[in-house]
Amino acid sequence: MAPFGLVATDIDGTLINNERLLSQRTISTLAAVGVPVVLVTGRPLRWLEQLNEQLPVPLPAVCANGAVVYDPHTDEVLRADPLSSGLLTDVIRRLRDAVPDISLAVEVEDGRSFLHEPTWPLRWTDPRVRVIGSPDELTSVPAVKLLARSATADPDDFLDLVSTSLGGVAEATRSSSSALVEISAAGVTKAAGLAWLCEREGITADQVVAFGDMPNDIPMLTWAGHAVAMGNAHPAVRAVADEITETNDNDGVAVYLEKVFGL
Structure with a gap:
């Protein structure tokens, strides 16, 4: 059995390197884990294009720090929670x-x-x-x-x-x-957006492994069953993490997933 039921990952400073690119190792690892992968990012919808062009299949996303939940396959906003x-x-x-x-x-x-x-x-x-x-x-x-x-x-x-x-x-x-x-x-965070999507898909917090590097990731990391900070993470992020992996430039997400999923 897979050790986790869903992988939730930030993008900038986490999944991509400092040149804003996905490594081939990361692309291959995400495809091999065999469980859903969700992007959870501060990026707006229009900034997902740059990443999805690098992926063989676009990934569902919680955008704008939890305010938007997006299905790239239908180009549909499943949930939006804006400031009035x-x-x-x-x-x-x-x-x-x-x-x-x-x-x-x-x-x-x-x-x-x-x-x-x-x-x-x-x-x-x-x-x-x-x-x-x-x-x-x-x-x-x-x-x-x-x-x-x-x-x-x-x-x-x-x-x-x-x-x-x-x-x-x-x-x-x-x-x-x-x-x-x-x-x-108020109440809109990466954790809230991810929790909404997970409930929709029948996945509980304890089944989620989450990756992040900056303070906007802290709500998601404290909500998820297992929190992994990047080696380049802000000190406040490292303080709440269960584990610390390699930096984003050293494929930290892929390194961790290969280890726990036995890839």
């Missing part, structure tokens, strides 16, 4: 009061489109990414994720400041090495 326009208005007011140099953006249309303030730094061009014409556009429609960035803050300190400012009305986490905080509706 009213909640966005409240959260943005709190953030502007607390962080003078804050820059904001939102993932909308289930993560198929991205709206950002003129001060938001862009490192790529994409027709699905658009600068807003007025601040009201940030709150005009529900968003599966609000992103907040500071140009000057320490990343961990910035997360603490944003979390305190929110006062529990929404979830704040981070997956970047910079001062970038990702905000979801």
Whole structure:
């Protein structure tokens, strides 16, 4: 019998290497485990394309830190749990009061489109990414994720400041090495999205092995029956893990799965 009934894995810093590529070893190992594999990521829907192009068969995904559950075979959003326009208005007011140099953006249309303030730094061009014409556009429609960035803050300190400012009305986490905080509706985490999908498929938490590297993975790792941190993981992630594997550049997910599944 397989030691686990489902493999749940983060993407960036975990499943792919630092060049954003899947190794052939990882591709072969995922195909060989013989149990479902689910991507659980902070990425929006539109960022799954880059990964799925490298896979022989696309994988189901919990996106936007749990706000979207996606079936790539039908191109269907099975579940979405966005921040409402009213909640966005409240959260943005709190953030502007607390962080003078804050820059904001939102993932909308289930993560198929991205709206950002003129001060938001862009490192790529994409027709699905658009600068807003007025601040009201940030709150005009529900968003599966609000992103907040500071140009000057320490990343961990910035997360603490944003979390305190929110006062529990929404979830704040981070997956970047910079001062970038990702905000979801209250109760929306990677754990919540994965738990919903697992219940739908008749899989319990104790059957799940999960892999991650950054603070946004902590809810998933504490929910799963077995938590594995990458060798490159943030200290807070390593602290909650049951085991630590190799780094993402050294195929840490594949190394661990080969060992426990006897591949």
